[in-house]
Amino acid sequence: MNQSSPTFRLRVTRGGPGRGSRVEEYVIPWVEGMSLLEALFWIRENLDPSLAVRFSCRSANACKECSAHVDGTPAYLCVTRAQPGSTVRIEPLPRRRWLRDVAVVLNAEARS
Amino acid sequence: MAASFQHIETDVLVVGSGAAGMMAARAARDHGARVLIVDKSLLGRGGATVLAQMTVAVALGDAEPDDPTIHAADTVEGSRGMADPAIVAAIAERAPEVILEVERYGVHWARSHDGKHSQVVAPGHSRRRCVYVDVLNTGGALSAGLRKTIWRDPGIRHMSNVAITGIVVQDGVAVGAVGFRLQDLGPVSLGAAAVILATGGLTEIYARSSASANMTGDGYVLAVEAGARLRDMEMVQFFPIANLYPPLVGLDPIMWDPFRYKLGGRLLNGRHEEFMDSYAGEHAGQYITPRDTAAYAIFSEVRAGRGSPHGGAFLDFRMLAEDRLREAFGPVIDILARSGVDLTRDTVEVAPMAHFMLGGVEVDESMMTTVPGLWAVGELIAGMHGANRLSGNAITEALVSGRIAGEGAAHGGSGHPSAAAFDGPRRDEWERLQRFWHPREVAHDEVSIAALRKRLKRLMWEKAGPFRTEEQLAEALTELGQLEHSVTEAAMAREDSFPLSLLDKVDMRHMVLVSRAVLSSALLRRESRGAHVRLDYPGSEAPVSIIGCSTRGDGQWDVSMSSPLAEDVRR
Numbered sequence: 001m002n003q004s005s006p007t008f009r010l011r012v013t014r015g016g017p018g019r020g021s022r023v024e025e026y027v028i029p030w031v032e033g034m035s036l037l038e039a040l041f042w043i044r045e046n047l048d049p050s051l052a053v054r055f056s057c058r059s060a061n062a063c064k065e066c067s068a069h070v071d072g073t074p075a076y077l078c079v080t081r082a083q084p085g086s087t088v089r090i091e092p093l094p095r096r097r098w099l100r101d102v103a104v105v106l107n108a109e110a111r112s
Numbered sequence: 113m114a115a116s117f118q119h120i121e122t123d124v125l126v127v128g129s130g131a132a133g134m135m136a137a138r139a140a141r142d143h144g145a146r147v148l149i150v151d152k153s154l155l156g157r158g159g160a161t162v163l164a165q166m167t168v169a170v171a172l173g174d175a176e177p178d179d180p181t182i183h184a185a186d187t188v189e190g191s192r193g194m195a196d197p198a199i200v201a202a203i204a205e206r207a208p209e210v211i212l213e214v215e216r217y218g219v220h221w222a223r224s225h226d227g228k229h230s231q232v233v234a235p236g237h238s239r240r241r242c243v244y245v246d247v248l249n250t251g252g253a254l255s256a257g258l259r260k261t262i263w264r265d266p267g268i269r270h271m272s273n274v275a276i277t278g279i280v281v282q283d284g285v286a287v288g289a290v291g292f293r294l295q296d297l298g299p300v301s302l303g304a305a306a307v308i309l310a311t312g313g314l315t316e317i318y319a320r321s322s323a324s325a326n327m328t329g330d331g332y333v334l335a336v337e338a339g340a341r342l343r344d345m346e347m348v349q350f351f352p353i354a355n356l357y358p359p360l361v362g363l364d365p366i367m368w369d370p371f372r373y374k375l376g377g378r379l380l381n382g383r384h385e386e387f388m389d390s391y392a393g394e395h396a397g398q399y400i401t402p403r404d405t406a407a408y409a410i411f412s413e414v415r416a417g418r419g420s421p422h423g424g425a426f427l428d429f430r431m432l433a434e435d436r437l438r439e440a441f442g443p444v445i446d447i448l449a450r451s452g453v454d455l456t457r458d459t460v461e462v463a464p465m466a467h468f469m470l471g472g473v474e475v476d477e478s479m480m481t482t483v484p485g486l487w488a489v490g491e492l493i494a495g496m497h498g499a500n501r502l503s504g505n506a507i508t509e510a511l512v513s514g515r516i517a518g519e520g521a522a523h524g525g526s527g528h529p530s531a532a533a534f535d536g537p538r539r540d541e542w543e544r545l546q547r548f549w550h551p552r553e554v555a556h557d558e559v560s561i562a563a564l565r566k567r568l569k570r571l572m573w574e575k576a577g578p579f580r581t582e583e584q585l586a587e588a589l590t591e592l593g594q595l596e597h598s599v600t601e602a603a604m605a606r607e608d609s610f611p612l613s614l615l616d617k618v619d620m621r622h623m624v625l626v627s628r629a630v631l632s633s634a635l636l637r638r639e640s641r642g643a644h645v646r647l648d649y650p651g652s653e654a655p656v657s658i659i660g661c662s663t664r665g666d667g668q669w670d671v672s673m674s675s676p677l678a679e680d681v682r683r
Contacts, residue, residue: 016609033359033451041562044612049560052610056158056324060364062252063157063324079362099295099610106154 006030006084010039012051013091016100023089030084035059037066037077040090040102052101053077067093068102077102117299117538119531122148122269124521125289125304127276128331130159131251132490132510133310134258135210137268139518140308145525147268148302152275152294152615156259158326159312160468160491161510164251165364167234167242168511169504170207175224175231175240180204182239187505190236190402191498192642193656194344199495202477203512210511211243217257222246234373234503235402242504247442248367254507274300275615276330277545279307279338279486280537286338286485287528290541294615297608299545301538305525306485308517309335309473313491314626315348316619318466319566319573322354322366328619329626331492335473336625336669340481342661343494344471345626345671346633349501349643350578352406353379354465356424360451363444368427368462369503374440379410380426380459381418387425404500404642407464411578414463424463429455464578468506470497470643471633474660478524479517485525487517499642548621549614552603559602561616565623568595572627576634581648585635592631596624625669632671633659 007027015021026047028039040053056063059078066077069091082088096104123145126137134156137149151158171183184204188195215221221243222230231240245253262268276291280301288303311331315321332342353372355365371377381387391409392401401409410425420426429437434456438445441455453460473481473488475495480487490510497505552558575588599620604613639653640646658674 033361035361045560045563045566049557049562049613049616050605050607052612054154056153056326057163058325059361060163061362062162062364063154065154065157081361100607101610103610103612105295 008082008084009087010036010043011087011089012040012102014051014101017098028082030082034082035078036070036080036082036088036090039082040077052099052103054103054106065106067106069093117301118293119301119303119534119538120148120269121303121528121531122146123304123525124148124306124308124518125302126150126308126310127289127334128159128310128312129155129270130161130310130312130490130510131254131258131507132514133308134262135511135514136308136310136489136518136521137262138258139515140522141262141265141267143519143522145522148271148304149262149268150271150274150276150302152273152330153326155270155272156255158324160323160327161251161507162255163322163324163364164254164507165248165367166250166370167232167244167504168211168250168507169234169237169241169502170211170243170508171204171239171241172208172211172229172231172243174228178239178241180207183207183241186236186238187496187502190500190502192404192500194347194498194641196495198477199475202516203496203509206512206515207508210515214254214257214511217261219253219257220245232373235400236502237504248364248370248444250507275618276334277618278537278541279334280534281338281483282529282533284339284484285526286483288534290538292545295610297611297614299538299542301534303528303531303534305528306487306521308487308489308521309492310489310514311492313469314623315466315469317569317572317623317627317630318348318577319569320354320463320465321569322351322364322465322467329622330619331488332472332626332629333622335481335486335488336661336663338486339483340486340488341474342472342629343474343658344498344633345629345661346637346644346659347470347499347642348466348630349403349468349470350407350464351467352403352410352464353425353427353462354467355460356420356463357422357461358451358453360448362447365465366467367444368460371429371440372427375429375432375436378428378431380428381413382420383418384426387413387418402500403503407578408645410462410464415579420461422461422463424461426459427462428459430457430459466573466577468501470494470499470501478520479513480520480524487521489513489517499644549604549617550606551601554603554605557602557604557613559598561599561602561613561620564595564598565616565620568592568620568623568627571595572630576631578645580634580644580646582635585631589628589631592624592627599624629661629669629671633661636671636673
């Protein structure tokens with residue numbers, strides 16, 4: 001990767017029940033306006049397609065599928081912007097049944 | 113893998129849970145049927161409805177005298193000669209009833225000072241006809257209201273994260289569906305007296321797309337493989353002024369449109385000159401240009417070297433006072449400020465974006481496909497919009513077609529075979545999926561299907577987007593063949609908990625098949641009409657021909673044109 005192009009780091013919880021939990025760190029080329037969800041897409045396209053995350057509307061904060069813990073606070077990945085030079089921790093939402101990586105069981109009706 | 117299987121029986125099975133699917137479920141239940149509604153994403157959250165920020169066209173006659181027959185005539189007029197008048201009439205006729213119905217589910221249509229529904233005009237509609245929910249919340253409110261009304265009903269079962277991969281057809285009649293559960297991977301079979309497909313469109317095949325990522329064209333493939341026909345697959349609507357630059361998060365990319373309507377925002381080319389008047393006779397402060405013409409005008413400026421820096425047009429609100437902007441944009445002003453946009457000072461860049469699939473599954477005015485027992489609703493159907501959709505007609509189509517199909521399916525089903533009859537189809541489909549996912553045993557996915565998907569989206573955008581030529585369409589077909597080969601050959605790792613890569617491969621197969629249908633149909637239509645612009649055939653032919661798609665049963669899709677320009681190509 002070109003030294004001069006800006007990057008940032010994501011530290012993402014990987015694994016699932018019965019297979020343990022670990023934190024993987026990824027260095028991601030930053031693009032203007034990039035969201036954390038787009039950063040996870042970049043990982044799935046370029047480094048590891050097995051990364052599990054829920055998403056649907058992608059950038060409109062409408063479907064509420066891409067919720068996760070970002071630096072310890074609940075957030076929607078599609079509306080949280082990546083900052084060049086930063087390191088961001090992404091974890092599955094706590095107190096939900098953990099499926100794998102960032103994906104949990106989302107009980108949609110409970111929030112209707 | 114000894115995955116646990118699941119079989120469920122119901123009267124009416126609904127696949128997909130946007131406005132069309134949820135309304136179909138509600139209507140079937142209202143008419144006494146037991147209903148099962150499934151979605152590959154979360155119920156009522158994926159798809160396009162939840163993103164719809166704009167308006168719904170309905171001849172209520174609250175703002176000025178109106179009638180469903182006038183709504184239908186405007187819609188047919190806007191379709192560039194390609195809508196099916198019987199379908200348009202059926203949908204316009206019941207729109208007032210259905211719009212009032214969803215009010216009971218908590219959808220609060222905006223009211224004017226006199227207490228009547230607030231109805232606004234939109235391009236192509238000859239009356240003030242379009243209702244909406246403030247602020248930019250039409251789709252969100254509809255999704256929430258419909259979700260609540262089906263959730264509370266014990267006669268409606270619902271399952272999220274169930275992907276349907278085949279319709280079960282016995283003796284020519286649809287009797288259920290097969291697929292898999294995503295959360296804990298395993299085969300599923302669903303027996304039903306009637307099946308309603310409500311899977312939405314296919315705009316995910318385009319790099320610039322305004323709809324949800326799960327709109328991968330599933331229903332077109334399910335319908336064709338069950339024996340139904342598609343038509344107008346070359347007709348993809350491109351929304352003219354979707355956001356291009358700066359990148360925004362937390363906003364629907366097409367959200368500029370209602371503000372342009374309310375405030376008379378100006379469209380400027382790269383030289384900061386107004387240009388819409390030379391394409392559509394539209395002058396500053398007006399908003400009368402239909403979507404097909406507006407998209408054509410913007411990209412024509414770009415092609416002539418008069419585009420904005422990122423390849424679109426400037427949208428300008430600078431002539432308006434700050435308090436007027438704040439009043440109209442409300443909380444959106446603050447979201448824009450966080451992206452560094454100050455509309456009193458800055459223009460933004462806008463450009464067309466794939467927005468809506470106009471073509472689709474051939475149905476009659478009862479929304480039944482050519483396969484008995486199989487209905488189709490919402491964006492998935494053809495016939496309502498022809499070659500150009502009027503603003504506001506998508507949710508109308510979703511709600512009314514859903515209600516018509518739900519009622520028909522509740523009464524029109526003929527019972528389904530016993531559970532044992534599904535053992536074979538479920539096992540066969542599961543074995544097919546195993547071979548499809550795992551042609552070889554591998555520890556890690558051999559390729560990233562997500563990366564191939566990105567390639568396909570760029571290919572379709574560049575070669576089958578708003579402007580088309582024979583040469584580019586043919587090139588795209590060749591490249592699509594190579595992509596399909598890469599997808600078919602890819603061996604995926606085994607994974608049984610939320611195996612997103614396996615769903616990716618299923619989605620990608622659908623995207624390849626529907627992309628080929630779009631390309632083959634676009635090649636065959638050697639004219640420009642509405643959303644389909646052929647630079648090598650700029651004029652429109654008369655009379656209008658129809659291009660259809662079906663399968664011969666060997667997996668190959670036939671694409672052929674009806675007379676007068678009878679021609680048949682097999683690809």
